[in-house]
Amino acid sequence: xxxxxxxxxxIVDTSLTRRSVVLTMSSAxxxxxxxxxxxxxxxxxxxxxxxxxxxxxxAALFYPAGKGSWPAVLxxxxxxxxxxxxxxxxxxLAGAGYTVLxxxxxxxxxRAPIVTGAxxxxxxxxxxxxxxxxxxxxxxxxxxxxxxxxxxxxxxxxTNQRKGAGVQGYCFSGPFAFHTAAVRPARVRxxxxxxxxxxxxxxxxxxxxxxxxxxxxxxxxxARNDDQKQPEAKDVLKATFAASKRPAIVEVYPADHGxxxxxxxxxDPVSAERAWAELLRLYRANLV
Numbered sequence: 001x002x003x004x005x006x007x008x009x010x011i012v013d014t015s016l017t018r019r020s021v022v023l024t025m026s027s028a029x030x031x032x033x034x035x036x037x038x039x040x041x042x043x044x045x046x047x048x049x050x051x052x053x054x055x056x057x058x059a060a061l062f063y064p065a066g067k068g069s070w071p072a073v074l075x076x077x078x079x080x081x082x083x084x085x086x087x088x089x090x091x092x093l094a095g096a097g098y099t100v101l102x103x104x105x106x107x108x109x110x111r112a113p114i115v116t117g118a119x120x121x122x123x124x125x126x127x128x129x130x131x132x133x134x135x136x137x138x139x140x141x142x143x144x145x146x147x148x149x150x151x152x153x154x155x156x157x158x159t160n161q162r163k164g165a166g167v168q169g170y171c172f173s174g175p176f177a178f179h180t181a182a183v184r185p186a187r188v189r190x191x192x193x194x195x196x197x198x199x200x201x202x203x204x205x206x207x208x209x210x211x212x213x214x215x216x217x218x219x220x221x222x223a224r225n226d227d228q229k230q231p232e233a234k235d236v237l238k239a240t241f242a243a244s245k246r247p248a249i250v251e252v253y254p255a256d257h258g259x260x261x262x263x264x265x266x267x268d269p270v271s272a273e274r275a276w277a278e279l280l281r282l283y284r285a286n287l288v
Contacts, residue, residue: 010121013263014083014113041095042066045087050103052148054141057107059149060087061156062094069160070094071287072153072187074146074180075102076173078261079134080119082112085262096280098166098287099158103149105173106133108141134172139179139205146180150187164189164287168279170261172197175207182210190286191216192279194260195223200233208237211244218248219282221275223257249278 042065050057060082064070073093077086082104090102104112114133120126146167153159165187169177174196181188191214193199199220200208211218220237227234234250241248255271258264262272 010258010265012080012119012121012258012265013117014080014085014115014119015117041092043091043094045091048101048152050101050149050152052107053144054108057103057145057148058082058111059101059103059152060090061099061101062090063099063156063158064094064097069158070097070099071163071283072150072156072159072161072165073098073100073283073287074149074153074165074167075100076105076167076169076176076180077102078171078173078258079130081106081114083115088262093279096283098283099153099156099160101149101153103145105137105145105176108136109133137176142176142179143183146176147183150180150184154187166190166192166283166287168192168194169196170194171258174199178207178210178214181214181216185213185215188214188216190218190282192219192221192282194221194275195226195257196220197226197257200230200236208240211240211246214244214246216246217282217286218246218250219278220248220250221260221278222250222252223259224252224254225256227252249282 044063044065046061048059048061050059075086075090075093082102086102090100094100106114150165153165154161167177167180167188169175174193175198177191177193178199181191198207200206218241222234234252237250253259253271253275255268256266258266259268260272260275261267
């Protein structure tokens, strides 16, 4: 979820319990005909504080239980922030063999959760404070945070620094994933965005212009209603990836903005599982 333009009529449940999230994801995997074993993998979860140039960011760290080290992944949440559904997504990814950090992007203002209960994107009293928080995340601030988060991951004994790192973003944090790959090109080898907002703009600071600064492979999964509003974006992205010689999959999914995140009324189980499978293929091919 990025802003009111993408979410007319959307009331999001931000308070899904861990049990309800697991049941939702398990059902989604079953509908898509995919195995659910990874959802029950033995994973360690820790609440951590990450030092940044601007303070300390609260975050959740996940990694497989037992001895070993695994590739690092930074998972930026959507605009509603670090909450149960993103904790379960972090846990699920860690169960597939990764050390995963899910930060609170708004740590400068308040600790997570930023929003609890039902959130109505059509209610200005609810939306405006959230957009004010979003405005604090300037490009330089995101760059500082991205570098700090990757550095934190690399300091964990559960991170295998010999293997590349990955980063993924959802909705408003899609651009953050591009920024992370640009500020840490020597580390980030894979980037994924799901219904990312504002990847292509007319500004000199457009995220797509960061692609030549990266050394990663990309998956860009676009919502169909985002594509309807900006049909040229996918072509600009494809052309920029090609000119920069960056491997990339740019695809419009038959689902609406927010489809990957349980708790959204547009959550699409089949498309969400297909996007998850594409994410794992990206990481398995590049985080080596």
